[in-house]
Amino acid sequence: MTNNKPLILIVEDDSAIRNLIATTLETQNYKYHLARNGSQAINEAVTSCPDIILLDLGLPDMDGMDVIRKIRSWSNVPIIVISARTEEKDKIDALDTGADDYLTKPFSVEELLARLRVTLRRLSYAQSESENNNSVYKNGGLIIDYAAGCASLDGAELHLTPIEYKLLCLLAKNTGKVLTHTYITQKIWGSSWDNDVASLRVFMASLRKKLETDTAHPRYIQTHVGIGYRMLRI
Numbered sequence: 001m002t003n004n005k006p007l008i009l010i011v012e013d014d015s016a017i018r019n020l021i022a023t024t025l026e027t028q029n030y031k032y033h034l035a036r037n038g039s040q041a042i043n044e045a046v047t048s049c050p051d052i053i054l055l056d057l058g059l060p061d062m063d064g065m066d067v068i069r070k071i072r073s074w075s076n077v078p079i080i081v082i083s084a085r086t087e088e089k090d091k092i093d094a095l096d097t098g099a100d101d102y103l104t105k106p107f108s109v110e111e112l113l114a115r116l117r118v119t120l121r122r123l124s125y126a127q128s129e130s131e132n133n134n135s136v137y138k139n140g141g142l143i144i145d146y147a148a149g150c151a152s153l154d155g156a157e158l159h160l161t162p163i164e165y166k167l168l169c170l171l172a173k174n175t176g177k178v179l180t181h182t183y184i185t186q187k188i189w190g191s192s193w194d195n196d197v198a199s200l201r202v203f204m205a206s207l208r209k210k211l212e213t214d215t216a217h218p219r220y221i222q223t224h225v226g227i228g229y230r231m232l233r234i
């Protein structure tokens, strides 16, 4: 990120919402560029290299999902979808297509800023990780030693089954990002286990019992009901 001021690309055809987001970003010292449709968004993504893209799905010239596909063909820039589509399926499709997070309209300004902070923390952490070429993951009291293949919590070794360990690593490597059930099951079990959400829940519950001191109020792994899970940066 340049000058410590992240550049956010706002893609929104509704001028009232666009202005609301722009004003909000100004108060927080973010820089921003505006795009009113999909083709402007793609152009801006190429020419101004934003740090984060806030993307409306209902655009006048093309569907926001196609904007995600186009941008993902060359860039890993975080994309936060802001959409009036409230169906779980739409959120899941957006995440599986390559979005990092989603917000449903109407959204609160505080919620938007919180999502931006989560994404920026993930970015700066990914940057320092690639600089250090770390084989050890640290997040609060959680440590994963990828080379040794073990994990510990608050100094005590976690006794994980192979699948729990794989799950933990997958979530850790995507800290800050919402992973859908389908994405997780495909990564852990391969496509034959596609959509076996019930099994995933069982493994996730047993992982959480070992990882969370209070499973009713998890600190590390956040549940997105009907959609998936996210490892939070503590």
Ligand code: CA
Residues within 6 Å of the ligand: 012, 013, 014, 056, 057, 058, 059
């Ligand atoms: Ca729209």
